[in-house]
Amino acid sequence: MTSAALARRIRILLWVFVAGLVLSGATAIPLETEIRVLLRVIGEVNNTSLGQAGLVRWLTMIRCGLVETNAKYPFMAYGTDWLAFGHFVIAIAFVGPVREPAKNVWVVEFGMIACVLVIPFALGMGALRSIPLGWRLVDCSFGVLGIVPLWLCRTYIKELAARSRDAN
Numbered sequence: 001m002t003s004a005a006l007a008r009r010i011r012i013l014l015w016v017f018v019a020g021l022v023l024s025g026a027t028a029i030p031l032e033t034e035i036r037v038l039l040r041v042i043g044e045v046n047n048t049s050l051g052q053a054g055l056v057r058w059l060t061m062i063r064c065g066l067v068e069t070n071a072k073y074p075f076m077a078y079g080t081d082w083l084a085f086g087h088f089v090i091a092i093a094f095v096g097p098v099r100e101p102a103k104n105v106w107v108v109e110f111g112m113i114a115c116v117l118v119i120p121f122a123l124g125m126g127a128l129r130s131i132p133l134g135w136r137l138v139d140c141s142f143g144v145l146g147i148v149p150l151w152l153c154r155t156y157i158k159e160l161a162a163r164s165r166d167a168n
Contacts, residue, residue, distance in 0.1 A: 006160045007101065013149040013156075014098045017111070018091045020146065025087025028080045032066045039063060058132055090114075097153070102161040105154060112150045118143030 001009075027034060039059055069076050094111070096104035119140045126136035 003160060003163050006156050006163075010101050010153050010156045010160070011098050013153045014094050014108075017146065017149045017153075018094050018098075021087050021091040021094075024142065025084040025091070028084040028087070031077070031080060032063070032070055035059060035063045035066060055134075058135065097157070101153070101157040102164065105157045105161070108150050108154050108157065112147055112154065115143040115147035115150065118146075 039056070042056065042059070090111075093107050097107050101108075122136050122139035122143075125131075126133075126139065131139075
């Protein structure tokens with residue numbers, strides 16, 4: 001593979017990762033609307049024939065919590081607004097490796113460390129907050145899925161840097 005092809009792969013993988021961060025952050029803002037839509041999509045819409053079992057029961061409880069909290073204490077949603085902001089700012093950091101991968105490989109490594117840390121954080125804090133294990137595993141999947149493009153990027157960046165050193 002040519003150096004140009006490696007650089008193109010790095011950029012594509014980084015943009016995929018950045019898009020995931022931005023999308024993940026953006027979904028932290030309209031939570032009440034999203035949960036209503038999700039429940040409609042999976043067929044809840046006040047349909048007791050589903051028996052409120054498992055996922056539907058959990059999502060219904062989340063909807064109730066969001067509706068009540070937003071009605072009584074709308075300022076609490078500001079916390080998830082800041083969560084979204086954090087995602088956006090972290091995404092901006094990845095512009096450095098897009099521009100100059102070898103000089104900014106540390107950003108990719110930082111992202112990989114963050115992906116690994118998602119797992120104990122989601123499992124531990126989720127247990128503390130009584131989040132069902134299945135939901136915590138979904139949260140863990142963001143770290144597992146996120147590390148894949150970053151690991152590939154780091155591998156390609158190291159190869160690109162080695163080629164650059166050998167050429168000099």
